Amino acid sequence: MKRTVPLLITALGGFVLIIAYFIPRTQGWGEIAAIWFDVLASIAFVLGGGNLIKIHLKKVSDHKSGWGYSGITLAAFIITLSIGLGKIGVNPNIQFPTHEWSGSYREIGTPFWWLYEYVFKPLTATMFAMLAFYVASAAFRAFRAKNIEAILLLGTAFIILLGRTFAGVALTAWLPEWLSGLKLENLTVIIMKVFNTAGNRAIMIGIALGIASTSLKVLLGVDRSYLGQSKE
Amino acid sequence: MYEFIKNIDRRWIFLLMFLSVSIPILLQLQFPEKATDLAYSTFDIIESLEPGSNVLLSFDFDPASEGELGPMATTFSYHCAAKGLKMYYMALWPVGPQMIDDRIDMVIHSDFPDMVYGEDYVNLGFKSGNEGVIKVIVTDFRELYTTDAYGTAFDDIPMCQDIYSVQDMDLVINVSAGYAGTKEWVQYAVTPFPDKIKMVAGCTGVQAPLLYPYIPDQLPGLLGAIKGAAEYEMLVGERYGLQDQPKYLEGIRRMGPQLVAHLLMIFLIIVGNVIFFMDKKKEGQS
Amino acid sequence: MKSSILRLAIALLVVVGCGFAQADGPAPPTDLTASDHPWDGGSNIDLSWTLSSDDPGIVAFYKIYRSLSEAEVLKLNSDNRFKAINHAKHEATAAVFADAEMKGLSKSEPEVLAQVRIARQSAVEAAINQVNAEIEAQDSEQYKFLTVIQPGTDSFTIEKLVRNNSYLVKIVAVGGNNVESEPAVLSEAVIPTRQEFDGSRFSLMLITLIICGSVVFYIRLARSGINLKVRKIAGLEAVDEAVGRATEMGRSILFVPGIQDMNEIQTIAGLTILSRVAKTAAEYDAKVEVPTSRSLVMTTARETVQAAFLAAGRPDAFNQDLIYYVTDEQFGYVAYLSGMMVREKPAACFYMGAFFAESLILAETGNAIGAIQIAGTAMPAQLPFFVAACDYTLIGEEFFAASAYLSGEPEQMGSLKGQDVGKSIVAIIMIIGVTMLSIAALVGTDAGFGMALENAVRFIKEIILT
Numbered sequence: 001m002k003r004t005v006p007l008l009i010t011a012l013g014g015f016v017l018i019i020a021y022f023i024p025r026t027q028g029w030g031e032i033a034a035i036w037f038d039v040l041a042s043i044a045f046v047l048g049g050g051n052l053i054k055i056h057l058k059k060v061s062d063h064k065s066g067w068g069y070s071g072i073t074l075a076a077f078i079i080t081l082s083i084g085l086g087k088i089g090v091n092p093n094i095q096f097p098t099h100e101w102s103g104s105y106r107e108i109g110t111p112f113w114w115l116y117e118y119v120f121k122p123l124t125a126t127m128f129a130m131l132a133f134y135v136a137s138a139a140f141r142a143f144r145a146k147n148i149e150a151i152l153l154l155g156t157a158f159i160i161l162l163g164r165t166f167a168g169v170a171l172t173a174w175l176p177e178w179l180s181g182l183k184l185e186n187l188t189v190i191i192m193k194v195f196n197t198a199g200n201r202a203i204m205i206g207i208a209l210g211i212a213s214t215s216l217k218v219l220l221g222v223d224r225s226y227l228g229q230s231k232e
Numbered sequence: 233m234y235e236f237i238k239n240i241d242r243r244w245i246f247l248l249m250f251l252s253v254s255i256p257i258l259l260q261l262q263f264p265e266k267a268t269d270l271a272y273s274t275f276d277i278i279e280s281l282e283p284g285s286n287v288l289l290s291f292d293f294d295p296a297s298e299g300e301l302g303p304m305a306t307t308f309s310y311h312c313a314a315k316g317l318k319m320y321y322m323a324l325w326p327v328g329p330q331m332i333d334d335r336i337d338m339v340i341h342s343d344f345p346d347m348v349y350g351e352d353y354v355n356l357g358f359k360s361g362n363e364g365v366i367k368v369i370v371t372d373f374r375e376l377y378t379t380d381a382y383g384t385a386f387d388d389i390p391m392c393q394d395i396y397s398v399q400d401m402d403l404v405i406n407v408s409a410g411y412a413g414t415k416e417w418v419q420y421a422v423t424p425f426p427d428k429i430k431m432v433a434g435c436t437g438v439q440a441p442l443l444y445p446y447i448p449d450q451l452p453g454l455l456g457a458i459k460g461a462a463e464y465e466m467l468v469g470e471r472y473g474l475q476d477q478p479k480y481l482e483g484i485r486r487m488g489p490q491l492v493a494h495l496l497m498i499f500l501i502i503v504g505n506v507i508f509f510m511d512k513k514k515e516g517q518s
Numbered sequence: 519m520k521s522s523i524l525r526l527a528i529a530l531l532v533v534v535g536c537g538f539a540q541a542d543g544p545a546p547p548t549d550l551t552a553s554d555h556p557w558d559g560g561s562n563i564d565l566s567w568t569l570s571s572d573d574p575g576i577v578a579f580y581k582i583y584r585s586l587s588e589a590e591v592l593k594l595n596s597d598n599r600f601k602a603i604n605h606a607k608h609e610a611t612a613a614v615f616a617d618a619e620m621k622g623l624s625k626s627e628p629e630v631l632a633q634v635r636i637a638r639q640s641a642v643e644a645a646i647n648q649v650n651a652e653i654e655a656q657d658s659e660q661y662k663f664l665t666v667i668q669p670g671t672d673s674f675t676i677e678k679l680v681r682n683n684s685y686l687v688k689i690v691a692v693g694g695n696n697v698e699s700e701p702a703v704l705s706e707a708v709i710p711t712r713q714e715f716d717g718s719r720f721s722l723m724l725i726t727l728i729i730c731g732s733v734v735f736y737i738r739l740a741r742s743g744i745n746l747k748v749r750k751i752a753g754l755e756a757v758d759e760a761v762g763r764a765t766e767m768g769r770s771i772l773f774v775p776g777i778q779d780m781n782e783i784q785t786i787a788g789l790t791i792l793s794r795v796a797k798t799a800a801e802y803d804a805k806v807e808v809p810t811s812r813s814l815v816m817t818t819a820r821e822t823v824q825a826a827f828l829a830a831g832r833p834d835a836f837n838q839d840l841i842y843y844v845t846d847e848q849f850g851y852v853a854y855l856s857g858m859m860v861r862e863k864p865a866a867c868f869y870m871g872a873f874f875a876e877s878l879i880l881a882e883t884g885n886a887i888g889a890i891q892i893a894g895t896a897m898p899a900q901l902p903f904f905v906a907a908c909d910y911t912l913i914g915e916e917f918f919a920a921s922a923y924l925s926g927e928p929e930q931m932g933s934l935k936g937q938d939v940g941k942s943i944v945a946i947i948m949i950i951g952v953t954m955l956s957i958a959a960l961v962g963t964d965a966g967f968g969m970a971l972e973n974a975v976r977f978i979k980e981i982i983l984t
Contacts, residue, residue, distance in 0.1 A: 023716065120295065123850075124296040128297060131879065185266065193447070200441060200898055209940040210896065222930060225793040296848070371678075
């Protein structure tokens with residue numbers, strides 16, 4: 001029963017939406033389903049938030065390794081939530097000056113804006129910027145001319161790395177006009193447009209068919225392992 | 233030396249990368265740019281619009297990718313404002329509105345103070361639902377957007393009164409860092425309405441290879457990462473005389489560190505392969 | 519002299535004559551008919567007409583208008599009223615202020631403000647009366663200009679109409695000097711209605727039926743006992759090895775199901791692999807930790823792992839606190855995972871689901887701590903990073919095949935075979951398209967065979983595949 005009901009809902013929802021795509025009368029149903037999902041996911045936020053507090057409080061109280069980080073997580077969670085929900089420090093909207101909560105929490109100068117501008121923004125930008133360091137270390141370790149394919153890959157990498165900067169232009173600027181196709185910046189465009197596009201299309205077609213087949217398996221109840229086990 | 237490089241602690245590589253990015257920044261190293269066809273076509277499409285045309289700017293990125301996408305978003309805003317286009321800003325990412333506010337502040341408030349909110353530009357803000365939002369607004373804006381980002385009713389905004397759907401836009405400009413972004417705009421807006429919706433985009437470096445299959449039919453213009461932004465900045469700068477305004481040259485400025493970082497990567501790959509072949513040789517000998 | 523006067527008079531007559539002819543404009547189009555567009559959602563009308571007798575000739579283009587619906591007229595009137603009121607208020611205020619300025623009075627004087635109030639009131643009343651009078655005087659039918667049509671065209675489809683509303687249509691021919699003909703007006707209103715099937719999606723339905731049908735067909739075939747084989751996938755073979763190694767080392771297993779929610783099929787595919795990982799871990803008595811970035815994924819993953827432990831006969835070993843929510847924020851999640859990996863040093867890391875920029879950060883951190891790493895994703899942009907930094911990577915469709923591969927169930931294998939049929943169809947269409955276009959390019963597309971081939975490809979592309 002615990003598995004049959006979700007399977008029935010999945011199958012019914014999935015097939016109805018597939019058919020609805022072809023029937024004008026029911027074409028709005030997909031949007032309704034998407035809204036239902038958003039509502040469910042929003043309610044699940046509460047579940048997630050509760051779980052976060054529980055797990056980290058437990059870590060702090062048990063003094064597990066890294067419990068200090070849990071303390072910071074909890075403090076950040078509570079501070080941001082209360083400032084955002086309580087609209088602390090927000091000026092009222094000009095149209096409704098007597099209503100304290102009528103202003104926008106994103107307004108420049110508010111505590112929430114401050115948290116966003118000076119904490120959230122630099123932190124996320126830092127995490128993203130770390131990619132540059134990891135790319136360098138991964139390239140050093142992984143790019144090895146082990147066989148013909150790897151050599152081709154290496155050659156392509158060099159062309160793209162050079163062609164995407166002024167170095168590529170400067171290195172092959174001496175090539176005459178009739179050989180302009182061999183200039184690194186032009187070779188980069190050819191590689192991206194022809195070889196990359198062809199390869200990507202093949203992968204995309206495979207993925208699209210994989211998605212269709214997996215979705216069908218889920219709808220038909222053939223694959224129910226995501227619900228916990230392969231057979232009832 | 234061989235042993236040191238072979239078993240190098242990756243923190244040395246991190247240090248090299250740090251230096252290769254920070255030194256060009258400190259020395260303000262800059263190189264000339266040469267625009268590619270895609271940058272030209274992006275520039276030409278916007279340039280060919282009549283003043284007063286409607287342009288939807290969807291800024292689907294966040295602070296994390298602002299370093300890569302911020303410069304092109306700024307230049308897109310400048311180009312549209314300088315052409316006298318009506319700008320409708322929106323975002324599919326929760327922090328997109330902040331990206332929009334930054335551009336409005338940086339470009340419109342400072343360089344086009346005569347532009348009027350609601351008549352020349354409007355910030356429609358963020359709507360959750362990713363591609364679901366696109367699917368709805370391609371046929372009906374009002375179903376999702378009842379107000380702008382500040383709570384003014386959609387129909388009370390003069391420039392929104394004649395807008396029913398994305399099909400009423402003369403151009404869609406999307407700046408995207410991933411999902412939902414350019415791919416979804418192409419799939420759910422341009423593909424179903426190829427004659428009515430025209431789009432150009434700017435995206436991160438990793439996304440660019442995935443968008444090439446859509447060029448040129450569904451996506452006639454694409455700016456890939458900082459390189460694309462720098463080329464576009466150069467074209468807009470030449471046309472509108474922005475060569476002495478640093479805020480519109482951010483992409484070109486950032487290409488300096490990028491060049492040195494790319495050279496470092498090539499150097500590292502070569503060193504890695506030298507070690508690899510020396511190892512192979514040693515194995516062969518033993 | 520006489521002859522020159524005569525010539526001038528003739529020339530004048532010709533010019534004036536032409537002028538009159540031009541001023542009359544071209545002859546109007548005739549026989550305008552309209553009908554509901556078949557097989558649609560009720561938003562289109564098909565028009566057809568007989569060309570003006572001056573086409574080809576002096577007709578430069580046709581202009582098409584449609585009547586406004588009742589709701590549109592109401593909205594238009596309300597907009598006009600709103601604009602007129604605002605304008606009147608503005609004008610009245612400006613006039614009072616200008617007068618006050620001349621008298622040397624401040625704008626904030628109570629006397630001036632009172633005058634503003636009175637002036638505004640009367641101005642607003644006058645504006646409303648004027649607009650209402652204009653509305654009264656309006657024609658019963660109001661038309662909206664739609665588009666311009668090239669000469670020689672005798673049909674058009676009007677789109678974006680409101681279902682079940684009645685519309686009148688008029689069309690005028692416009693001459694070279696912008697003089698319009700008499701309009702051809704539809705004699706009877708036409709109503710766009712909704713049909714039960716969207717005809718423009720027929721070919722898509724056919725393709726869906728063929729691909730889904732072949733999947734279902736092979737699933738049935740597999741159930742009947744036909745033996746189906748699937749090639750070896752190294753990444754999936756290594757799942758047990760990775761779990762075994764973690765057990766030997768006495769360290770935990772980290773499973774990351776991507777950063778998307780349960781409506782993403784990659785997350786579901788990732789959880790099917792989690793089911794197998796958890797079952798093997800339960801058998802080996804290893805610890806599996808699943809931090810998630812979505813609350814719904816957390817609850818589903820708990821169900822998955824609990825059932826896997828049950829299937830392994832170890833329900834008592836299940837600890838739901840090991841499957842927990844971290845944050846929806848992409849880089850917050852990555853920061854947590856990186857910190858956790860460095861502190862706890864899991865022996866095996868699985869990255870199965872939808873990943874974005876975080877892929878390389880996770881895989882490099884995992885590499886630094888010496889974990890055996892297996893990744894699987896259908897995000898093409900992230901595949902190179904996983905391939906570079908992980909021990910095994912499931913690329914695109916391999917990732918979706920994992921469930922069938924790991925379970926070995928015949929019906930799941932059948933679905934893979936059905937997928938191959940889809941691939942064959944795609945390959946055949948691609949070969950046909952490429953061959954036709956290549957031949958067309960060789961023989962020339964200006965006329966004849968080449969043009970026919972190009973049109974056929976356009977038909978496949980724009981009608982069948984759209």
